[in-house]
Every structure is written in structure tokens, then in C-alpha cells.
Amino acid sequence: MGRIKKKGEAGNAKNYITRTQAVKKLQISLPDFRKLCIWKGIFPREPRSRKKASKSSTASTTFYYAKDIQFLLHEPLLQKFREQKTLEKKIAKALGRGDLSDASRLERNATRPEKTGKPRYTLDTVIRDRYPTFVDALRDLDDCLSMLFLFANLPSTSTVPAKMIARCERLCLEFQHYLIASQSLRKSFLSIKGIYYQANIQGEDILWLVPYKFNQRVVGDVDFRIMGTFVEFYMTLLGFVNFRLYTSVGLKYPPKFDENKDNEAAELGAFKLEGNHAATTSSEPAQVTASDSAAQPDPETQAEVNKLIRQMKDAAVEGDRTEPTVDTDEPTDAIDKFEPAAPGGDVLPQPTYSSGEPGSLFANCTFYLSRETPRQSLEFIIRAFGCKRIGWDSVLGEGAYTTNEQDPSITHQIVDRPIIQAATEEDGDGEDNQTSQKLSPNQRIPGRIYIQPQWVWDSVNDEELKRPDEYAPGAQLPPHLSPFVQNTQGAYDPTLPLKDQEPEGEALEDSDDEEVDGDEEEDSFAVKKPKAAADGMDVDISDDEEDEADDTFGGFSEGEKSAEGEEDDDEEDDELRNQQELQAELSGKPVKQAKAGARSQKLEAKKKLVLKAKEEAEEIERAKGMLSKKKRKLFEQMQYTNNKKSAEDQKLREKRRKLEKQKARAKA
């Protein structure tokens, strides 16, 4: 007999610790504990047996892994927290004594990150600890970026100091600059929540969400202290990540920041990237200008000068300008192509860089943003895909390549306003009360492509310049599809035509539907609807047979059911035929015999299908009989979820079918 095991000395009872216990052990306050957990990435656990883990009679809600707390015990930040606490106590004491000078002296030592946006401690060790390698940090950058981009767009309040917002904004812009310089932005998506971006940095896909540039509404109870703690950490993280990223492409970090320009809303243009002299060995001074107008004192005049110059030698300048300045850093992380030197060797697969080079999609374009377009996102995304010359209306802020709408070098103009019909007749002279160089709303400059903003996103996602006519101002835009969806076999894909993806049964039902619809079009709409509903039911049943045959054991009865269904269908068809004949007689048209023949064929096909489904169901049934009870349950669960998914897909298909029919009808 082994040693008697005592209760509560091993296993769940030892491994888990409640939050109260943890706080007591660390001797800090709960908010400090929260901070520490957020920064160190400690999260509660779900013990395998809650009852064994909790020692008290009352149910504890949060358990931590005991070793995590042990780990926190050695945290140098703990000491900082305690120091801060004692300092606060001293201040309170001094105030209590009425010793104001003493209190103010102590107060000077206290850190007030909520005021200054800067704590006394640094979190770099914590970051190093949490992310032992750079790739680890990149992997966790999703939330960081989403959060910082949100805070960059928040209004400053008492809980969110302006300094913090400014820093967030700077960090975000710096990160965007890196993406532009390294051309690592891959995809972007305009959603109802905001704009999703996906970048690929060192093989890691990073996806983040940027809100639209509006004042954010704070709904419900949102604790900004918690978010502030996260942001504090994320700011430090992104700072170091930026540093590493900048140095990896041979840029100096932090980039030069022009405050004046920033005040004039230059955003990305307020930064001036500089080559890292230590890193680049090229003789050419790697001065990478973030914006072409970075060195210009007055953008207006410079724009004029530029224009003049361009008019003199337009093509040549363009050629010069399109040369990407960052490509001196490019060859470092590209993969060389290994061609087999002699036949007979094995072929090793290599990741291929697409020949199109997504980073230079817009390299040959010059964009002009109308004043109603969202400049920040457009500027970033267009820049990230290789465009160097983006002009915009001066209303949109500083840093434009040109503010003159009539600049002849502009190849694409992004417009997001409706066409005003009345204005077409009028001359483009007066009504617009903006500056004189503005055009009238509908005036077009020849030799330029006018497109809506979605064109940019769709082009980027498809890695090709889309046809501009679909995106012309005022045109009905094609649907904007998420580039992040990976189509699985059998799931609904809106890009494919309906016929390619619907299962046979549905297709048959559909064609049946069509005919019926076609026949009954002349009739009242009311007749059609219940029929359609009935069809829908039938579809459901057959689908059930296909997928959910596992629910009941007896396959035969179901087969019978489906057979009945068939019979019903037959009867219905007969009735229909009769009706048609009657109608034909009434209207004096010949009966559509050919159609009837086709229908019988279809019926055959349908029957075959039903039979096949039945067989399949039987097959599954048979196989399932051989499974153990546990496995069978699992199987059934999986089938349940699959059916749910397929039901959703089916719903979508149905809707689409309906819409297509409506469209067809509208055309006819």
C-alpha cells in the first residue's frame, strides 16, 4: 500500500489560487494587481474541478494558476507599485497635517501618468519577458494596433490624457510609415465597423481594425482605466517594435517629426524618414522622404512650382519619381530562386513572390483625393501600394503632393459624391464657393480616371487595377467582399455563380421553380408564394435526408417518406399540367408539350437524386452502426454544426436565387 494521500496537498487544490488569495499574497491593491496581470499577460484559469480548487465554502469566481502568481512575486514592478503607494500615503499625511509645502514637494516626486501620459517605470523588461522573440511580439500585435488606432482617434478626456492620444497617434503613424516603406501591407477591407488592414511582417499576418474618422461614441460602461493600462503597455510595445522594424529596413527611429506640419494635419506627412547611417552602407545618402513636399516651406507655392516643372518635362520626371527610393533595402529579405542546375534532383518548393509585386500596384499612378473622401485611410493605403504622388484638396490638410485639382499629371481622381443632374448644363464657373481652382461638381478633366474609393480597396485586394467603369462616380458599386474569408469546400461563395456551387438537388428544385414561376408570372403573385414555400419545404426535407439521416436509425422509413414526397410532387405536377392545359385552352395557345418532356426528364433526375441520397444515407447509417456510442455522439454533434452551417449557406443561396430572379424579371 502506498502512502496515504492527504486532501488538498496536490493537484487542483495546490495548483490554483483564487484572486483574493493572490492579491493578499502579493500585498498590493486590486487595481495594481489588475495592472500587473494585464502587463504580464497573466490570465485566470478554469480548474478542471472547481470544487477541488476552492477551499472556501463560497464559490470563488476567478482562479489563477498558482505558479503564475509565484512568478509575479518576483516582478520588479511590484516594488514600484509599493513605492508609489507609500508616496501617496506620505502625501495624504502631509495634507492631513496641513503641511502644503511638504505635500507639494512629495507631489513632485509622484508620477501622474494620467496627467503626463508617462509613468516613471518602463515596461521594456516586461515586454522582453513576455515576448522572448520578435516574432512572438509580432504575433500579438493585432490587439495592440487595434487599440492604439482607436485611442489615436479618441477625444481627450480626464481619463484619456491628450498626451497619450498624441503618442498613440505618433506610434500609429510611424508604424504606417514602416508599412509604406517596406510595402508589407497586403489586404484591406471596408467594413461597417471600420477599416481592416492586414499586413505581413516577417511571415506573420497581422490584422487590425481602424475606426472611421468620426467622433467615437462611448456606449455603456467602459472603464477607461483598464483600457489605459492596456494602452500603456501597447504603446511601449509598439515603440520597440517600430524601432526594430525601422532598423530592419535601414531607417532611423524615431523619424523626424515636424510639429508644425502635424498641427496643420499633415498626418503621415509630418514625419521625415531618415536612413540609418550605421545600417546602410550604400554611398547614396538614404534620405527617404515620406512625402514629396516634406522639405517645402509653403505647399501652395511649391505646388505651383511643381506644376510648372511638370508641365515642362512631365514624362521624364515621372520616370524619376516612380523609382522607389526604398529599394536599396529590398534585397535583404527576398528569397533567391533556386533553379535546378542539372536534371535529376528533387524539386524543393519555394514560396513564390508574385510577379506583380503587390507593393507597386499604384506605382505609376498619381492620385487626387476629392475633399469628401477619407484622406487618412486612402493616403495610407495608396502609399502602401507604391504610389508616391497623392494630391488632395487643401481642406483635407497639409502634406499633399498637389492641391491643384487641375494638375495634368493626375491620373486617377477619387470622387465620392453623387452626380448632380442639374449641374451638367451649367458652366463650371460660379456656384462653388470654394477656391477658384475648384471645379464645378460634375466637371471632368479629360485623360483622368474618376473612381469611387472602393476601387482602391478592391484593386488592392485583387492585386490588380480593377475596371474603373464599375466604380465610376454615381455608378452602382459592385459588392465589396472581405478578402479574409477563406472559402471552404461547400460553403457559400458570393463570387462564384450560383450554378457552380449549389448542390444538385437544389439546382433541380430551382429550375423547377423557375419554370413554375415563368408559367405563373402572368398569374397573380399570390399563387406563387405558397408554392415557393412548399418547394422550400421540400428542399429542406431532401436536405435533411442528405445530411441529417443520422438522427433516426431506421433508414427505411425515411426512404418511404421521401418516396411519398416524390409522389406528392408528382401529383402536384399533374395538377399543374392540368391547370396549364386549361389555361392554354382558355387563352387559345398550344400546350407546351416540349416543356412537359423536359420536366419529365427532370423528374427522372430528381428521382435518381433522391435514390442516391437514400443510398448514401443508408450507407452512413450502416457505418454508424459500427461506431461506439461515444464516437457516434461526437459524429452527430459534428453533423449538427455542419448542418447548421449548410443551412445558413442554403439560406444565402436561396436569397440570391430570389434576387437574381427579380433582376432577370426586371430586365425582361
Place this chain on the structure above:
Amino acid sequence: MGSAKANLKRKASNIEANDPATTVKIAQDSDSEDFGDFGDGILNAVLDDEDSEDDSYSFDGEGGDSDDGEETGSEYDIASEDIPTDDEGGENKLALTNGTTDLDKGEGEGEDEDEDEDEDDQSNYRIEKDANGGIRYVYDEIDPVYDSDDSDAQDPTNTIGDIPLSFYDSYPHIGYDINGKKILRPATGDALDSLLDSIELPEGWTGLTDPETGKPLNLSRDELELLRRVQMKEVPQEGYDMYPDTVEWYTSHVEQFPLSAAPEPKRRFVPSKHEAKRVMKLVKAIREGRILPYKPPEEREKEEEQEDEVHYDLWADETPRPPNVMHIPAPKTAPPGYDLSYNPPAEYLPTNSERKAWEGTDPEEREKTYLPQKYDSLRRTPAYDGFVKERFERCLDLYLAPRVRKTRLNIDPTSLLPKLPRPEELRPFPTVASIEFTGHDGRVRSVSIDSSGQWLASGGDDGTVRVWGLSDGKQQWQVKLSSEDPVDVVRWRPGQDGLILSAAVGEDIYLMIPSTMNPELEQASRAILDAGFGYASNAKQQTTATGARKDPPAKWARPGARLENEGVLLKATVRSPIKTIDWHRRGDFFCTVSPTGQRSAVAIHTLSKHLTQIPFRKLPGGAPQTASFHPSRSLFFVATQRTIRCYDLQRQELVKTIQPGCRWISSLDIHPGGDHLIAGSYDRRLLWHDLEMSARPYKTLRFHEQAIRSVKFHPGSYPLFADCSDDGTLQIFHSKVVNDLMEGPTITPVKMLSGHRVVNRIGVTDVTWHPHHPWIVSGGADGTCRLWT
């Protein structure tokens, strides 16, 4: 001062002494004197105290008695000292009067002379004029002369009675004594105070006596001055300067001569190493920026705000760390789908009913937090309401949500299903009843196909054994073995060298050679059967322990002429009814099982020697049900009701006990490969055992609704097995047995054959496979046998 006080006291006592004296004088000399200015009188007396000091005593001292008078004066003095209170003042008065009387008596002679003179005039009264001018006789006071020295003489009590003293406020007296004399008001404090005030105290008077000298202790002027200073909180010492000017002992004046004559030490001229060290420390600190020049706080704050964070390559020396098992990274948020687009395909937009349903549900119960929405241009797209909230919730999730690793089964559910061979691969297997063999009266109990596959033998309740041509379904041969007992089992002897059929009826085993139009084969078979007769006679008779003749386990004999003519050539009789027969693959041995036979239940018979052996003296686990030889090895399986025991015949030991877990085993069969075993049970189970693996079944198949009667593997090359049941059906299974140890056999149910009628709740009693074809023959309770092909 003390002496001054003493004087004062004495004076006071003088006054007291004088006071009664005066009263006495008044009383004796001039009663007529007005009492109104009595106070004045006292004061006067006091005031001219010094000059009339002697007079007061000498007013009736007369002559040479002055000494006495002085003596009495001192006497009074003492008395007054002793009795200071007012009441006793009255006593003093009495004493005084007594004194005077004593005095009078003491000097009796002189007075006598006076009295004599008075007595000469009038005897004991005096005539005085009263207030009205009339004559008033004043009698002398009668002296009662109480002859007693009563010390506690009565106080002169005030006789005014119970009236307030305030009535006398305006009088100098406060009442009357027992003698009717006025009791004078004693001197009050006011009077004393005013007296004391009027007395000037000498300087330095303390009222104390110096115990050493006995003189009054007076303070000197200096001492008084000291006291005053102390009182005034001044420094007691006169002329002390609390804040004197500093005396500069060490001044900048260079003295002419050194204090010490020692020469100047070297260190005065050499720069200090210690200092240099300290300076260097400071220099270093300044260089490193640890010591900064002073700046006013405002400036410093501003600078601090402006200073940027220090950035460096945090991952300069990164070393990948193996992931901690307990660390669960936060799950990433799902990427947006099509329906999140600002301009989604139209089919993603919710219909009205969907929208209503979404709005109707509680926000926490919604599957999605948003409704797909379409905006026809980017310009129209508004800010998303719940953005901050969603990010906040994500934050909460990151630090507050317990993380649990969940394996998401993202696999195709069909991959869970066993890889079943397709029905085409499973073929051939029997599907239809092609031939029905009818002829038996009552149930068919057993069927068997010979190893050539030509003949089917069957035995039934009618006591007959019939042989049918399997291909044509015609009865070829028949013999009636018994009229009362049914034929329980028929089995062909395996092997192509002879055609011998064995059948069991009750306790008897019959071995017969059906006539098959093949004389050579018949001849060979006969030879096989007859070979044993020689041995039988030589067989040693066994004896029991007591020496009595023991019954042999079986009697081998010829069955009798009638049967011999029919082709039944041999009969072996055992002790109890036999239920099963199983032949060894070589055709020399067969075993029989008679479940009721106690010890001799299982018997192994040797055909070539006509010998019967009882291998088990004792069989644990209840009555044996069936037994079987292993198809390739020298193993022997015996099934009792619940267990199957496997014995090694050569080593004669138990190899394994198999526990199928059923209640009552009906039959068993061994896979021709030899590693698997199936058993059927009356409680509707079919159990597949892997002999290499556990004692428990590998698979339990429960597809029958009634008891399973018989199970059989296909003996040939087809991977099939079948069972038959009382529900009237046969079930055919496909079993793929691979040699791979890692992979278990795949059992696939393929067919359910029904056709036999159920009679008296008994359906199909026995099945047997064709040795070369995927055909199966079943015998049923309805009296038929069927060939299924």
C-alpha cells in the same frame, strides 16, 4: 520678623489681660460709667499701653503689694495664653473675678480694715443714687464660695434663650450670663485685621524663629533681593550677562610663533589622493549624466515632458523559448466575413423578419452583435456605435476570461466513420434463398455440408438423417436412426479421402456412409471406419480405485443389421445425450459435448482406434455447451455457459480463459486464420474475440432480436461469417482480418436473410457454409433447409 510677631501677640494678650481688669475696675469703681464708648476705652488703653502698663495693675495694688500685682499679672498672662478663644475669654473673666476674690482674700487684713470702716457706716449695703436721683441700695455681691476646685466650671452661658443673636446686633453685648451680667461681644476678625494692618511689620520679618539662635528669623536685604529676582524670573545672580560678546580665541591674526614646533608634514604639500578619488567620482557621474546641473523645477518638468522614450533593440539577443505548456495564447479575433462589408452582396442583407428577430432578441443572446448593412457609398458609412465597447470587451476578455484549451474538431465528420469497404468490395455474399430442401417432419436440428461441397446432410426431430444433393436440392439418401429421439447434430467428417457422416441421437453417435454412387469412395470410407475394430478389442479395461470394473466412457459397436444395411456402420454410445459434435481437421478425432454429462460431458473420440477419452476430470464454470478444435494448432476450446476455455492438447494445460460477457453461450466458431473467435449467445449477442488480445470481446454485435443459435465462419477463402437466430433470420457479416497487429479486424454487416418461419418461437437452428462458395445453408424449425446464394 518673628520677634515682631511675638511682640504683637504679647500685646494682644496684654489687651486681653487689660480688658477684664478694666471691667473689674468699672464694675468695682464706676458702674455708672457709660458702656457706649467701651471700644474706645479699650483702644485707648491699648494706645497708651506703654505708659500705663504698671498703672493697670496698680490701681488697686496699693502699696508694697506691687510685686504680687506683677505676679498676678504674669499669671493672667499665662492664662490668656492658654485660652485664646472668645468663650474662654468669658472664663478668663470668671477666673479673673475669682482671682480678684482670691486676691481679696489673700490680702484679707487690709480689706478687713476697709470693710470694717464700711460696716461702720452701714452693714452690707451701699446707698447709691439711681438714675432718677432716688436712693438705691446696692448690696454686695453674695459670694456663695463653693468650696470646690471644680476645674470644669460652668461656662458663663448665655441666658437669652432661643432668640436669634441678630437681635443684639446693635448692642455691644450679646446676652446675659447666669448672673444677669452682660456678656460682651468678643472682638471680631475685622477689628483684629484692622489692628494688624495698622501695625507696621519690620523689614525681613518672617514670623519664624531661628532654631539655632532662638531669635526671630529675619531675612537680610540681600536675601530679599534674591527672592525678588527669582520672583521676577530674572537671573538670580546679580550682574550676570547672559549674552556676552564672543571672545575670539582663534582669530585671523597670525601668531608670531607656531603652537607646535614640529615641521610641516608632507601631506600639506601633496595633493590628497582621497580627494582626487572623490572628485573623480563626481566627474564620472557628471560625464555619465548622473549628476545634472540644477534647474528650476518648472524648467525641469518641461524638459521631462519633452524627453522622448528611449528605444533600443529589445530583441537584439533574442533566444526562442520553448512554449510553456500551461501558457495559452489569447485567441485572435476572427477576421471579418462578407456580411461585415459596408457594401455586402445583397443576399447577406437581412430580411425584414430577420431584422425583427434580431432586434427582438436580447443583446446578449444575439449570435452576431451587428446586422449586415449596406451603404451605397463610402461617404455614407457612419461610425460604428459599439467600437469602443467592443474593444473594451476584448480587453476584458484578454485579462479576465479564463482560457481553456479546446480542441476544435474541424474535421470532416465522415472521417470518424470507420473505413468500410464498399458494398461492391464485400461481395460476394449470399443474398437470396435459391434452393429449399423440404422433407423433414418437424424441426431440422442440424445441417452440414461435406468438404467436397456436393452433399448436404441434415438431421431433425423426426429422427432421420438425410443427405441432399446441394446443387439440385434432391434428397439422395435417408436413414431413420431413432423413432423417439431427434437427431441433434449431423456433421461430415472433414477430408476428401472418405465420405463419412456423423450424427448424434441421444447418447449415441452414429457414423455412416451415405451411398453416393461412388463405390471407390465408399470403399475408402468403410476402410476408415473399420480400422478401429482391432483396437477396440485390445483396449484395456479400466478399473476404478476399488478394483471394480469401470464403465468405459463410450461403447463402440456395430449398430445392428438394419442400420448397417442402410449404411450406418458404427455406433458409439456415451453416458449422456450429445448435443454437439466437432471434428478435428485431420478427420481422426472428434469431440462431443453432452451438457448434462457432468464429468464426462466433453469426450474426445479417436476414430481410428475406436477410443473415447474424457479429457477433463472436472470442468469449472458450469455445464459445457460446445467445444471446438482449433483449425491449425493443437488447441481445444470448450465453451461453458459463460466462459470459453482454451486448452493446449499437447501440453494438457489451460491456455486462456475468454470471457465474452454473455449469459449463455450457444455456439462458437474459430476463424480459419486461427486468431479470432466468434461466439453466439442465447441472450442475443454475437461476440467477436481477438485471441491475441484481451479476454473481453473485441466487438459485441447485437443485431438480433432473439437468441442466436449458431455462428459459423466461412471455412474457405471468403471473409464471411454468419449467425442464425430464433427470429428467423440469418445475418451475414463481412470480416476483414489483416495480419497487421496495429489494425483490428473490420467487421461489416452485409446482409440479413429472412425466409424461415418461426415455429414455436424457434427460428433458424443451424447454419453451415459451403466450403468453396459464398453459399450458406440454414436449417429451420419449419422443417426446411435453405441454400442461400
